[in-house]
Amino acid sequence: MVSYEEIKIISGTAGDPLAKKVCEELGVTLAEYDLGRFSDNEIKVQLLESVRNKDVFIINPTNPPAENLLEMIFLAEAVSGSSAGRITLVPTYLGYNRQDRKDRPRVPITSRVIAKMLSIPAVDRVLLFDLHSEPTMGFFDNHIKVDQLYGSSLSIPYIKENILSKDLVIASPDKGGGPRAEAYSKRLGLEDYVLFAKSRPKPNEIAADSIRIIGDVKGKDILFVDDMMDTGGTISADAKKAKEADAKDIYVFATHGLLSKDAVKRLDESPIKEIIITDTVSQPEGKLETKNIKITTLSVAPLLADAIKKIHRGESISSLIL
Numbered sequence: 001m002v003s004y005e006e007i008k009i010i011s012g013t014a015g016d017p018l019a020k021k022v023c024e025e026l027g028v029t030l031a032e033y034d035l036g037r038f039s040d041n042e043i044k045v046q047l048l049e050s051v052r053n054k055d056v057f058i059i060n061p062t063n064p065p066a067e068n069l070l071e072m073i074f075l076a077e078a079v080s081g082s083s084a085g086r087i088t089l090v091p092t093y094l095g096y097n098r099q100d101r102k103d104r105p106r107v108p109i110t111s112r113v114i115a116k117m118l119s120i121p122a123v124d125r126v127l128l129f130d131l132h133s134e135p136t137m138g139f140f141d142n143h144i145k146v147d148q149l150y151g152s153s154l155s156i157p158y159i160k161e162n163i164l165s166k167d168l169v170i171a172s173p174d175k176g177g178g179p180r181a182e183a184y185s186k187r188l189g190l191e192d193y194v195l196f197a198k199s200r201p202k203p204n205e206i207a208a209d210s211i212r213i214i215g216d217v218k219g220k221d222i223l224f225v226d227d228m229m230d231t232g233g234t235i236s237a238d239a240k241k242a243k244e245a246d247a248k249d250i251y252v253f254a255t256h257g258l259l260s261k262d263a264v265k266r267l268d269e270s271p272i273k274e275i276i277i278t279d280t281v282s283q284p285e286g287k288l289e290t291k292n293i294k295i296t297t298l299s300v301a302p303l304l305a306d307a308i309k310k311i312h313r314g315e316s317i318s319s320l321i322l
Protein backbone atom coordinates (compact mmCIF):
# COMPACT_ATOMS: atom_id res chain seq x y z
CA MET A 1 0.00 0.00 0.00
CA VAL A 2 1.60 3.29 -1.14
CA SER A 3 1.47 5.87 1.64
CA TYR A 4 2.51 8.96 -0.33
CA GLU A 5 1.05 11.11 -3.04
CA GLU A 6 2.67 13.10 -5.88
CA ILE A 7 6.32 13.94 -6.42
CA LYS A 8 7.73 17.05 -4.75
CA ILE A 9 11.20 18.29 -5.74
CA ILE A 10 13.23 20.42 -3.33
CA SER A 11 16.72 21.69 -4.03
CA GLY A 12 19.51 23.21 -2.01
CA THR A 13 21.23 26.34 -3.35
CA ALA A 14 23.90 24.52 -5.38
CA GLY A 15 21.42 22.00 -6.77
CA ASP A 16 18.97 24.67 -7.89
CA PRO A 17 19.87 24.97 -11.64
CA LEU A 18 19.74 21.20 -12.12
CA ALA A 19 16.62 20.75 -9.97
CA LYS A 20 14.80 23.36 -12.10
CA LYS A 21 15.61 21.35 -15.24
CA VAL A 22 14.44 18.14 -13.52
CA CYS A 23 11.17 19.88 -12.63
CA GLU A 24 10.71 20.94 -16.27
CA GLU A 25 11.21 17.32 -17.35
CA LEU A 26 8.70 16.15 -14.77
CA GLY A 27 6.22 18.98 -15.39
CA VAL A 28 6.18 19.99 -11.71
CA THR A 29 7.24 23.14 -9.90
CA LEU A 30 10.12 23.33 -7.45
CA ALA A 31 8.94 23.41 -3.83
CA GLU A 32 9.26 26.82 -2.24
CA TYR A 33 11.14 27.44 0.95
CA ASP A 34 12.79 30.30 2.72
CA LEU A 35 16.54 30.02 3.18
CA GLY A 36 18.21 32.64 5.32
CA ARG A 37 20.81 33.11 7.99
CA PHE A 38 20.65 33.80 11.69
CA SER A 39 22.73 36.73 12.94
CA ASP A 40 25.69 34.46 13.64
CA ASN A 41 25.43 33.12 10.05
CA GLU A 42 23.85 29.77 10.92
CA ILE A 43 21.50 28.49 8.19
CA LYS A 44 17.75 29.05 8.66
CA VAL A 45 15.25 27.02 6.60
CA GLN A 46 11.45 27.10 6.46
CA LEU A 47 9.28 25.26 3.92
CA LEU A 48 6.67 27.60 2.42
CA GLU A 49 4.31 24.89 1.22
CA SER A 50 2.88 21.65 2.51
CA VAL A 51 4.71 18.39 1.80
CA ARG A 52 2.25 16.26 3.78
CA ASN A 53 2.12 12.74 2.29
CA LYS A 54 4.25 13.81 -0.71
CA ASP A 55 7.02 11.73 -2.32
CA VAL A 56 9.85 14.20 -1.70
CA PHE A 57 13.19 14.26 -3.55
CA ILE A 58 15.88 16.62 -2.21
CA ILE A 59 18.51 17.50 -4.83
CA ASN A 60 21.91 19.00 -3.94
CA PRO A 61 25.59 18.15 -4.36
CA THR A 62 27.37 17.73 -1.02
CA ASN A 63 30.85 18.96 -1.93
CA PRO A 64 32.25 22.10 -0.24
CA PRO A 65 31.17 24.59 0.96
CA ALA A 66 29.84 22.61 3.94
CA GLU A 67 26.57 24.56 3.55
CA ASN A 68 25.69 22.22 0.65
CA LEU A 69 25.65 19.24 2.98
CA LEU A 70 23.98 21.15 5.81
CA GLU A 71 21.22 22.45 3.51
CA MET A 72 20.44 18.88 2.42
CA ILE A 73 20.31 17.65 6.02
CA PHE A 74 18.24 20.59 7.30
CA LEU A 75 15.82 20.35 4.37
CA ALA A 76 15.41 16.61 5.06
CA GLU A 77 14.74 17.37 8.72
CA ALA A 78 12.19 20.08 7.81
CA VAL A 79 10.45 17.77 5.34
CA SER A 80 10.44 14.92 7.85
CA GLY A 81 8.89 17.15 10.51
CA SER A 82 6.21 18.20 8.00
CA SER A 83 4.65 14.74 7.55
CA ALA A 84 6.16 13.92 4.15
CA GLY A 85 5.13 10.51 2.84
CA ARG A 86 8.61 9.47 1.75
CA ILE A 87 12.00 11.20 1.49
CA THR A 88 14.73 10.47 -1.06
CA LEU A 89 18.04 12.32 -0.96
CA VAL A 90 19.70 12.99 -4.32
CA PRO A 91 23.31 14.12 -3.69
CA THR A 92 24.15 14.55 -7.37
CA TYR A 93 27.84 14.60 -6.48
CA LEU A 94 28.64 12.99 -3.14
CA GLY A 95 31.38 15.11 -1.63
CA TYR A 96 33.96 13.57 0.75
CA ASN A 97 33.52 10.24 -1.02
CA ARG A 98 37.17 9.97 -2.09
CA GLN A 99 38.59 9.02 1.32
CA ASP A 100 37.03 5.57 1.57
CA ARG A 101 39.73 3.71 3.52
CA LYS A 102 42.43 4.25 6.07
CA ASP A 103 45.27 4.48 3.58
CA ARG A 104 47.51 6.39 5.98
CA PRO A 105 47.69 6.47 9.77
CA ARG A 106 45.27 8.71 11.68
CA VAL A 107 42.94 9.70 8.81
CA PRO A 108 39.12 9.58 8.93
CA ILE A 109 37.12 7.48 6.48
CA THR A 110 35.16 10.51 5.33
CA SER A 111 32.94 8.62 2.87
CA ARG A 112 31.58 6.59 5.81
CA VAL A 113 31.08 9.74 7.90
CA ILE A 114 29.08 11.41 5.10
CA ALA A 115 26.96 8.28 4.48
CA LYS A 116 26.15 8.16 8.21
CA MET A 117 25.30 11.89 8.28
CA LEU A 118 22.84 11.36 5.41
CA SER A 119 21.32 8.25 7.04
CA ILE A 120 18.69 10.41 8.76
CA PRO A 121 16.00 8.18 10.38
CA ALA A 122 13.15 9.73 8.34
CA VAL A 123 15.00 9.34 5.02
CA ASP A 124 13.88 6.31 3.04
CA ARG A 125 16.39 6.18 0.20
CA VAL A 126 19.30 7.86 -1.57
CA LEU A 127 19.79 8.18 -5.29
CA LEU A 128 23.52 8.48 -5.99
CA PHE A 129 25.38 9.43 -9.13
CA ASP A 130 28.64 7.83 -10.27
CA LEU A 131 30.32 7.33 -6.89
CA HIS A 132 34.09 7.65 -6.78
CA SER A 133 34.11 4.75 -4.35
CA GLU A 134 31.56 1.93 -4.64
CA PRO A 135 32.09 0.68 -1.04
CA THR A 136 30.38 3.89 0.10
CA MET A 137 27.05 2.34 -0.90
CA GLY A 138 27.50 -0.04 2.04
CA PHE A 139 28.21 2.76 4.52
CA PHE A 140 24.60 4.00 4.64
CA ASP A 141 22.46 2.72 7.54
CA ASN A 142 20.40 -0.40 6.85
CA HIS A 143 17.07 1.40 6.62
CA ILE A 144 18.30 3.47 3.62
CA LYS A 145 17.68 1.98 0.17
CA VAL A 146 20.51 2.91 -2.17
CA ASP A 147 20.28 3.39 -5.95
CA GLN A 148 23.05 4.60 -8.24
CA LEU A 149 23.01 6.14 -11.72
CA TYR A 150 26.06 6.45 -13.98
CA GLY A 151 27.45 9.11 -16.29
CA SER A 152 27.89 6.43 -18.96
CA SER A 153 24.12 6.58 -19.62
CA LEU A 154 24.80 10.02 -21.13
CA SER A 155 28.33 9.68 -22.39
CA ILE A 156 27.93 6.45 -24.39
CA PRO A 157 25.28 7.90 -26.76
CA TYR A 158 27.31 11.14 -27.06
CA ILE A 159 30.52 9.26 -27.87
CA LYS A 160 28.74 7.08 -30.45
CA GLU A 161 27.36 10.13 -32.19
CA ASN A 162 30.34 12.48 -31.97
CA ILE A 163 33.64 10.75 -31.25
CA LEU A 164 33.58 7.05 -32.09
CA SER A 165 35.87 6.03 -34.96
CA LYS A 166 37.92 2.99 -35.85
CA ASP A 167 40.98 4.77 -34.47
CA LEU A 168 39.48 5.43 -31.03
CA VAL A 169 40.88 3.81 -27.92
CA ILE A 170 39.47 4.22 -24.40
CA ALA A 171 41.94 5.12 -21.66
CA SER A 172 41.85 5.16 -17.90
CA PRO A 173 43.89 7.90 -16.17
CA ASP A 174 44.87 5.40 -13.48
CA LYS A 175 45.03 1.67 -12.88
CA GLY A 176 42.01 1.76 -10.55
CA GLY A 177 39.83 2.98 -13.44
CA GLY A 178 40.71 -0.08 -15.55
CA PRO A 179 37.31 -1.80 -15.11
CA ARG A 180 35.52 1.42 -16.17
CA ALA A 181 37.69 1.75 -19.31
CA GLU A 182 37.14 -1.92 -20.10
CA ALA A 183 33.35 -1.54 -19.74
CA TYR A 184 33.31 1.54 -22.02
CA SER A 185 35.43 -0.25 -24.57
CA LYS A 186 33.05 -3.23 -24.65
CA ARG A 187 29.94 -1.06 -24.90
CA LEU A 188 31.46 0.87 -27.79
CA GLY A 189 32.49 -2.31 -29.57
CA LEU A 190 36.20 -1.46 -29.33
CA GLU A 191 38.85 -4.11 -28.99
CA ASP A 192 41.06 -2.89 -26.19
CA TYR A 193 41.75 -0.13 -23.70
CA VAL A 194 44.82 1.63 -22.35
CA LEU A 195 45.97 2.36 -18.80
CA PHE A 196 48.02 5.36 -17.68
CA ALA A 197 49.83 4.11 -14.56
CA LYS A 198 51.61 6.59 -12.32
CA SER A 199 52.92 7.05 -8.83
CA ARG A 200 51.40 9.54 -6.44
CA PRO A 201 53.89 10.71 -3.78
CA LYS A 202 50.92 12.22 -1.91
CA PRO A 203 47.16 12.20 -2.62
CA ASN A 204 46.35 14.81 -5.32
CA GLU A 205 49.97 14.88 -6.43
CA ILE A 206 51.37 13.17 -9.50
CA ALA A 207 54.99 12.45 -10.25
CA ALA A 208 54.78 13.54 -13.93
CA ASP A 209 57.88 11.58 -14.96
CA SER A 210 56.37 8.41 -13.44
CA ILE A 211 53.53 8.08 -15.99
CA ARG A 212 53.69 4.79 -17.91
CA ILE A 213 51.32 3.97 -20.75
CA ILE A 214 50.17 0.36 -20.66
CA GLY A 215 48.90 -0.28 -24.18
CA ASP A 216 49.35 1.34 -27.58
CA VAL A 217 48.29 4.94 -28.32
CA LYS A 218 50.41 5.73 -31.41
CA GLY A 219 48.20 7.10 -34.20
CA LYS A 220 45.07 6.62 -32.06
CA ASP A 221 42.41 9.02 -30.87
CA ILE A 222 42.26 8.72 -27.08
CA LEU A 223 39.18 9.06 -24.90
CA PHE A 224 39.95 9.18 -21.19
CA VAL A 225 37.00 8.16 -18.99
CA ASP A 226 36.84 9.01 -15.31
CA ASP A 227 34.28 9.70 -12.61
CA MET A 228 35.60 13.18 -11.84
CA MET A 229 37.97 15.92 -12.77
CA ASP A 230 39.16 18.07 -9.90
CA THR A 231 42.26 20.18 -10.50
CA GLY A 232 42.65 18.68 -13.96
CA GLY A 233 46.24 17.81 -13.02
CA THR A 234 45.93 14.07 -13.68
CA ILE A 235 44.31 14.40 -17.06
CA SER A 236 46.56 17.24 -18.31
CA ALA A 237 49.68 15.25 -17.44
CA ASP A 238 48.23 12.11 -19.10
CA ALA A 239 47.23 14.05 -22.23
CA LYS A 240 50.76 15.47 -22.55
CA LYS A 241 52.22 11.99 -22.18
CA ALA A 242 49.79 10.61 -24.78
CA LYS A 243 50.81 13.32 -27.27
CA GLU A 244 54.50 12.54 -26.65
CA ALA A 245 53.62 8.96 -27.56
CA ASP A 246 52.13 10.19 -30.88
CA ALA A 247 48.44 9.95 -30.02
CA LYS A 248 46.10 11.91 -32.35
CA ASP A 249 43.06 13.70 -30.89
CA ILE A 250 42.50 13.53 -27.14
CA TYR A 251 39.06 13.58 -25.54
CA VAL A 252 38.01 13.32 -21.89
CA PHE A 253 34.73 12.33 -20.29
CA ALA A 254 34.33 12.82 -16.55
CA THR A 255 30.90 12.71 -14.91
CA HIS A 256 31.63 15.25 -12.19
CA GLY A 257 33.39 18.46 -13.23
CA LEU A 258 34.65 19.79 -9.91
CA LEU A 259 37.21 21.89 -11.76
CA SER A 260 38.67 23.45 -8.63
CA LYS A 261 41.35 26.12 -8.44
CA ASP A 262 42.83 26.91 -11.90
CA ALA A 263 41.62 23.64 -13.47
CA VAL A 264 39.96 25.26 -16.51
CA LYS A 265 43.08 27.30 -17.32
CA ARG A 266 45.31 24.23 -16.91
CA LEU A 267 43.04 22.14 -19.16
CA ASP A 268 42.82 24.95 -21.73
CA GLU A 269 46.62 24.89 -21.98
CA SER A 270 46.71 21.09 -22.40
CA PRO A 271 46.70 19.20 -25.72
CA ILE A 272 43.12 17.98 -25.07
CA LYS A 273 40.63 18.62 -27.91
CA GLU A 274 37.34 18.23 -26.06
CA ILE A 275 36.23 17.67 -22.48
CA ILE A 276 32.77 16.34 -21.76
CA ILE A 277 31.28 16.70 -18.28
CA THR A 278 27.76 16.66 -16.82
CA ASP A 279 25.86 19.15 -14.68
CA THR A 280 25.94 17.11 -11.43
CA VAL A 281 28.03 19.99 -10.10
CA SER A 282 26.80 23.42 -11.19
CA GLN A 283 29.35 25.88 -12.59
CA PRO A 284 29.40 29.63 -11.99
CA GLU A 285 28.62 31.80 -15.02
CA GLY A 286 31.62 32.06 -17.36
CA LYS A 287 33.73 29.46 -15.55
CA LEU A 288 33.78 27.08 -18.52
CA GLU A 289 34.92 29.69 -21.04
CA THR A 290 38.04 28.50 -22.87
CA LYS A 291 40.25 29.65 -25.75
CA ASN A 292 41.62 26.37 -27.06
CA ILE A 293 39.64 23.37 -25.91
CA LYS A 294 35.93 22.63 -26.25
CA ILE A 295 34.01 21.89 -23.03
CA THR A 296 30.67 20.16 -23.54
CA THR A 297 28.19 19.79 -20.68
CA LEU A 298 25.62 17.00 -20.88
CA SER A 299 22.63 17.47 -18.60
CA VAL A 300 21.67 14.63 -16.26
CA ALA A 301 18.20 16.19 -15.82
CA PRO A 302 16.30 13.85 -18.21
CA LEU A 303 17.98 10.80 -16.66
CA LEU A 304 17.31 12.01 -13.12
CA ALA A 305 13.69 12.77 -14.00
CA ASP A 306 13.24 9.27 -15.45
CA ALA A 307 14.78 7.71 -12.33
CA ILE A 308 12.55 9.82 -10.07
CA LYS A 309 9.46 8.75 -12.04
CA LYS A 310 10.45 5.09 -11.81
CA ILE A 311 11.24 5.27 -8.08
CA HIS A 312 7.91 7.02 -7.53
CA ARG A 313 6.05 4.25 -9.36
CA GLY A 314 8.03 1.51 -7.62
CA GLU A 315 9.68 0.42 -10.87
CA SER A 316 13.23 -0.83 -11.44
CA ILE A 317 15.75 1.81 -12.58
CA SER A 318 18.15 -0.71 -14.12
CA SER A 319 16.95 0.07 -17.66
CA LEU A 320 18.44 3.57 -17.16
CA ILE A 321 21.93 2.22 -16.60
CA LEU A 322 24.08 1.97 -19.74
Ligand code: R5P
Pocket: 173, 174, 176, 177, 204, 226, 227, 228, 229, 230, 231, 232, 233, 234, 235
Ligand atom coordinates in the same frame (compact mmCIF):
# COMPACT_ATOMS: atom_id res chain seq x y z
C1 R5P B 1 41.43 9.51 -9.15
O1 R5P B 1 41.35 8.47 -8.52
C2 R5P B 1 40.24 10.13 -9.78
O2 R5P B 1 39.51 9.22 -10.54
C3 R5P B 1 40.58 11.34 -10.60
O3 R5P B 1 41.48 10.95 -11.62
C4 R5P B 1 41.22 12.41 -9.76
O4 R5P B 1 40.50 12.61 -8.58
C5 R5P B 1 41.27 13.69 -10.55
O5 R5P B 1 41.86 14.67 -9.78
P1 R5P B 1 42.62 15.87 -10.47
O6 R5P B 1 41.75 16.39 -11.59
O7 R5P B 1 42.80 16.87 -9.35
O8 R5P B 1 43.92 15.36 -10.97
